[in-house]
Amino acid sequence: MGRSFWLPVWTLWRREMIRFWREKARVAGFVASPLIFWVVIGSGFGDLGFFYPGAITLTVMFSAVFSTMSIIEDRREGFLLSMLVSPAPRSAMVLGKLLGAATLAWVQGMILLLFLPLAGFHPGAQGVAGLAGVLYLLAFTFTALGFLIAWKMESAQGFHAVMNLVLFPMWMVSGSLFGFASAHGWIRWVMRVNPLTYATAALRRLLAPQVEAGTPALGLSLAVTAVCGLVLWAAATAAARRRGASSSA
Numbered sequence: 001m002g003r004s005f006w007l008p009v010w011t012l013w014r015r016e017m018i019r020f021w022r023e024k025a026r027v028a029g030f031v032a033s034p035l036i037f038w039v040v041i042g043s044g045f046g047d048l049g050f051f052y053p054g055a056i057t058l059t060v061m062f063s064a065v066f067s068t069m070s071i072i073e074d075r076r077e078g079f080l081l082s083m084l085v086s087p088a089p090r091s092a093m094v095l096g097k098l099l100g101a102a103t104l105a106w107v108q109g110m111i112l113l114l115f116l117p118l119a120g121f122h123p124g125a126q127g128v129a130g131l132a133g134v135l136y137l138l139a140f141t142f143t144a145l146g147f148l149i150a151w152k153m154e155s156a157q158g159f160h161a162v163m164n165l166v167l168f169p170m171w172m173v174s175g176s177l178f179g180f181a182s183a184h185g186w187i188r189w190v191m192r193v194n195p196l197t198y199a200t201a202a203l204r205r206l207l208a209p210q211v212e213a214g215t216p217a218l219g220l221s222l223a224v225t226a227v228c229g230l231v232l233w234a235a236a237t238a239a240a241r242r243r244g245a246s247s248s249a
Contacts, residue, residue: 008088009096016100019070033059038112042119052112052119053203054176057138057196060109061171064139065163067101068146072156090240098143098233105139106132121207130206137225138199144232151239175200180214188214198224 038055042048074080083093113131116123123131146163153159173187174196183191191197202221204211216224 004087005089005092008086008092009099012093012096013100013103016067016070016097016104020104035112035115038115048118049120051176052121053200053207054171054174056109056112056135056203057174057176057200058171059112060105060135060139061142061167061196063108064102064105064142065146065149065167067104068097068143068150069156069159070101071097071147071150072153072159075154084240091237094147094233094237094240098140098147098236101146102136102139102143105143106136109135109139116207123207127206131203134199134202134206134222134225137222137229141195141199141225141229141232144229144236147236148232148239151236170194170196173197175204175215179212181212195224195228198222 037059038048038052041055042051071080074083084090110132113128113135116128149162149166150159153162173183173190174194175191180188180191198216198221201211201216202218202225204215205218205221
């Protein structure tokens with residue numbers, strides 16, 4: 001992979017950054033929404049510390065997924081077609097889009113990390129570095145999921161409906177609202193097969209040495225999240241190649 005691959009990746013990543021900073025209302029919501037969400041939810045349940053990892057995962061997940069909604073706008077404006085007929089590899093196009101949207105979601109998650117002391121956590125420099133890595137892995141995974149869904153959607157309304165149907169249930173049974181010890185029956189099994197459970201567990205283990213019984217180990221959590229990200233990235237790339245082939249025909 002040489003210049004013909006990495007130049008489109010860089011160009012699309014940069015386009016996502018410029019596009020974001022030009023939308024002033026989006027910038028304001030980008031900074032304020034995660035903090036408000038965490039304070040309101042955590043205060044309502046009376047435990048800012050427990051809901052802190054869940055607030056971060058929800059923030060990063062939604063930011064990552066809904067950033068990819070711009071694919072639908074690009075299709076309407078003709079930019080997507082210009083990318084498909086360009087000599088740039090489809091894999092470069094997908095990677096550039098994913099890295100751009102994932103970076104924005106990661107920054108939003110990093111904003112919440114500024115409030116670690118308020119949540120009662122003091123992980124140190126090494127712990128913060130580990131948290132930053134997990135957040136980017138989470139952001140990339142859900143950006144790939146959002147790309148895969150948005151690629152097949154013709155309207156923003158349909159995209160919103162599908163993603164809300166998928167994301168909220170995933171988050172609710174990821175250990176963000178209640179832990180494994182509080183779960184009963186089939187809900188516990190659902191938590192075990194939910195990929196978001198492992199990202200949330202990784203954050204919990206990096207934030208505090210003592211976690212609730214049944215929380216997945218850090219190594220397993222990182223492995224599951226990474227594998228999901230790679231599989232979704234491969235699926236998104238394959239979808240883009242199929243669309244490109246059909247468009248050329």
